[in-house]
Amino acid sequence: MSVTRAWAWLIALTATSTAVAATGLSGRWLALVVLALAWAKAELILNRYLHLAQAPNIARGFALGLALFMLALTGLAVAIP
């Protein structure tokens, strides 16, 4: 994937996040959707802008760390009583 295509995906994912928030969706469902979109954006930046896709072993390490972080964020975000 070229950096230009990665940029187009980032724009689309950002627009989707803002649109979802503007629909009035709130609470746990909003958190789940926008954090999933942020996760996808972070993977794109790591792999395409920072070129980790060229180093698959290192990319897998980053992907695991990012996954654990996003799961922790999501857990805290949906834990609101």
Added chain:
Amino acid sequence: MNAPQASVLDDLPGDLMMWVLILSELAVFGAGLLGFLAVRLTDPPGFAEAQAHLHRTGAGINTLVLVTSGWLAALALEAARAGRRTRLRALLAGAALLGGVFLFLKAQEYADLWAAGLSFDSHAFYTFHMLLTGFHAAHVLAGIVLLGLVGWLATPRAVEAGAAFWHMVDLVWVLLFPVVYLI
């Protein structure tokens, strides 16, 4: 004499020290975002009310601004590798200019909060908001200076290091934006 053993770090794109810096910054911001959501559990209505005073649309626009700026920096690296100095400098100037747009929009949000009598110690939300976004804005400012420096040097290695720092700033924002502004 034995040949040096290959390391997985040999595959790392760019300088190892830049990646150490990137990981350090991600750890700091990551801890801040986890702390923000943990403290939010103690006062969800207060956090929601405080969040309503932020410039949510401006922050969304700033996300578009930063990812576009990151794209220009990535294209600048391609230009540097192709030996196209004029193009790389124009692309880095565009990336830095968008960094300036980001800071301008961010300053407007701070000014409006200040005018509404909301500051660092008004609520725990604002303490986290100003620490996280202020520290991030400081990195944007440093990144603009760095882009200027690597544009002046105009070598592929320098541009790669400057672009990597800029992408880290971008990466932090795409994680910070939904946590602080949307959810």
